[in-house]
Amino acid sequence: MEIVAKPNKYELGEMLLEIGSLLIVSGANTERVKVTISRIAGAFCCDSDLMITNHALMITLTYKDNIKTFTSVKWVPNMHLNFNLISDISTMSWKIVEEKWSVERINNEMKLLDRKPLYSRFAVLFLVALAGASFCRLFGGGMTEMILCFSGTLVGLFIRQETMKLKFNFYLCIFFASLTSSFLVGLYSFLNPGGEFIHALSTSVLFLIPGVPMINSFSDLIDGNILNGTTRGVNVLVIAFAISLGLMVSLLIFNLH
């Protein structure tokens, strides 16, 4: 068997930090980051100790053959969900262990990883709007409400994407999206006072629900990462507050109760 050349300690540590921050940004929970990094570090005969918070990742690598250690901190940007990346990195970490990749090879593969969204913008808009309409149907809405909900979700998501591009505050983006979706449905029900549009109104903002932080928060709590779990939970609450603020504003505008 070919023996892998001992990597430069700085290269290995920085690569692990890069992988860890990619995982956190894409929406992995704390345990998965820990497991993936210690798996890769184990393939290079290193011990890794991690400190993971919502915006920073700190690693200390200890080499078994000598007393040298490597410690560094990396800032983690805001969350941008990308499950495809998580899946690819997970597969890659197994290949690293089984096929004994070198650090250079891992770095090359990292450059090849698919960081761009898999689905075109219009496909995402259409599918999420369809999901909104499905929600409306599930909660008991009729055909008109489904169409309303479809268009509300479509415009709302479009607004969120655009405001994210303009680099507004994240919670403000959610407020804008929630306001737009509910405003559209509210306007229609204001112009047609006879109808009942409560289902369309309540389901048009559901696409903004922070499902991933919510489940991650709970699984972090179960795993014993109480601090991370609490942080994510508070994040969920703030997002829910932004959603309800947007909904409330359009309810007040059209005086719907």
Next chain:
Amino acid sequence: MDFALLEKGIWLGFAGIGFGALFNVPRRTLAAIYIMSALGGLLKFYMISLEFGLVFAAFCGSSLIGFLSVLAAHYRKAPPMTFALPALIPMIPGFFAYKAMVGVMKLTAEKDPDVYSKLFFETAKNGLSACFIILALSAGVAIPLLIARKETVKRIKVDKVLEMQLENLEEEN
């Protein structure tokens, strides 16, 4: 009743796919997500129709999704949470949360004590339902994943082989 349930399954699947696209899941997982979110949601609706209670039904539905996601992870080669999260979102009780929020808004403006107490009762009921259903959903999907993590045969085997190889390497060195 049967056809109504089937129709709900179709819409549940679309909702799951929509969130899958939003989370940018790998293309090969989309079909599995459709089936899982339809099955999990159908179990929930079926249990509600048998009058098991909303929270317990949500717990069972999400547990089914959790177990299916572990199976799907083996066949489609992706982490279980890639399947579980998009499939779970359609079960979130948006309507209760909405009702609770509107109720709080009305409470701040209400003056009549009789109406207030009735409204307060409804708002608390809706808010608590939403909270507990969300809690049950998270717990239901997390527990199967935690159980499976300890029993994944493939991973244990790989680790043992790897450890032996590493030991050999160290001895050779």
